Amino acid sequence: MDPVRHQRRALGFLSGILAKNNVAHALVFTGDAGLGKKQAAEHFAMARNCEGTPDPESAMFGDQGPCGVCGSCRKILSGNHPDVLFVEKDGVSVKIAQVRALLSVLAMRPSEAKIRVVVITDAGAMTPESSNALLKALEEPSETTCFVLLAGQKSELLPTVVSRCQEIRFSPLPVSFLVQSLEARGVDRDLGQACALLAGGSLDNALELASEQGLARRNWLINQICALEDQGMGQALLLAEFLARDKKAAQDDLNWIRTWLRDLLVSQYAPQHVINKDLMGLVTSRAKKISPESLLDRLQAVTDCEKDLARNVNTRLSMETLCLRLSSGG
Numbered sequence: 607m608d609p610v611r612h613q614r615r616a617l618g619f620l621s622g623i624l625a626k627n628n629v630a631h632a633l634v635f636t637g638d639a640g641l642g643k644k645q646a647a648e649h650f651a652m653a654r655n656c657e658g659t660p661d662p663e664s665a666m667f668g669d670q671g672p673c674g675v676c677g678s679c680r681k682i683l684s685g686n687h688p689d690v691l692f693v694e695k696d697g698v699s700v701k702i703a704q705v706r707a708l709l710s711v712l713a714m715r716p717s718e719a720k721i722r723v724v725v726i727t728d729a730g731a732m733t734p735e736s737s738n739a740l741l742k743a744l745e746e747p748s749e750t751t752c753f754v755l756l757a758g759q760k761s762e763l764l765p766t767v768v769s770r771c772q773e774i775r776f777s778p779l780p781v782s783f784l785v786q787s788l789e790a791r792g793v794d795r796d797l798g799q800a801c802a803l804l805a806g807g808s809l810d811n812a813l814e815l816a817s818e819q820g821l822a823r824r825n826w827l828i829n830q831i832c833a834l835e836d837q838g839m840g841q842a843l844l845l846a847e848f849l850a851r852d853k854k855a856a857q858d859d860l861n862w863i864r865t866w867l868r869d870l871l872v873s874q875y876a877p878q879h880v881i882n883k884d885l886m887g888l889v890t891s892r893a894k895k896i897s898p899e900s901l902l903d904r905l906q907a908v909t910d911c912e913k914d915l916a917r918n919v920n921t922r923l924s925m926e927t928l929c930l931r932l933s934s935g936g
């Protein structure tokens with residue numbers, strides 16, 4: 607039930623650069639949360655430091671994969687390797703103090719690893735100050751340190767950061783895998799089907815939808831957004847006020863709005879790419895036909911709002927701007 611095992615293209619690419627020993631000193635893994643990026647980064651750190659012999663049958667990246675049982679692999683798997691560092695956001699952003707602390711560690715030699723691996727798990731949540739501080743490290747490649755940045759999409763990062771990283775894209779997971787994963791966790795089959803279809807290929811999303819109130823909240827939200835079309839500014843501001851009451855919930859809501867807009871875009875304008883026909887009815891039933899330009903504008907509004915929240919712009923103001931843009935078509 608490993609989501610990352612469905613990332614054949616990304617894993618194939620990683621095993622290729624490992625085989626040629628041609629690994630850039632900074633990589634960025636892009637794709638939604640819940641596609642296996644973090645697990646791939648962990649195994650990549652293991653592969654670069656493995657002291658054993660990989661078993662191609664069980665190891666990720668085939669014969670370039672880590673053994674999973676040597677001292678180094680075990681330490682990484684248990685989160686206890688001193689030279690494999692995970693930097694997660696603190697609150698809503700990766701703060702400058704975190705990057706400064708990281709840089710002071712990087713100024714020293716790795717204590718035991720061949721290659722120290724720094725994984726910034728929420729690279730899209732770096733503030734401009736944090737990004738610029740990190741940039742210094744990216745500009746001075748070290749033989750012994752490799753960076754792996756995890757982000758939803760490249761546009762979340764400063765262009766100067768992106769230009770120093772090699773991008774590896776992670777794909778949406780198959781609906782059938784999501785259905786199986788939910789069933790294995792005891793989710794009812796019909797509910798599991800609906801959640802898997804609406805999850806945008808992300809296991810995290812599917813699990814969230816299948817949780818108590820998950821699907822109901824998502825459906826309520828999408829109904830509200832659809833209704834904004836006919837209700838004008840006053841209703842948009844009321845909805846914004848309601849959504850802004852809980853910042854964490856607001857961030858989840860943004861995820862659902864984005865997933866829905868993307869599904870709409872594909873099902874209305876590129877139906878040949880819809881993986882599962884059941885999705886079309888589920889997604890478009892309540893939505894009016896919106897032009898592709900307007901859908902892209904609305905997606906941009908979601909991205910802008912996420913950035914504002916990460917930058918600590920007032921939540922109510924951010925959500926008001928979002929709801930007005932969603933109601934007016936950009």
Ligand SMILES: [Zn+2]
Binds near residue numbers: 673677680
């Ligand atoms: Zn190993």
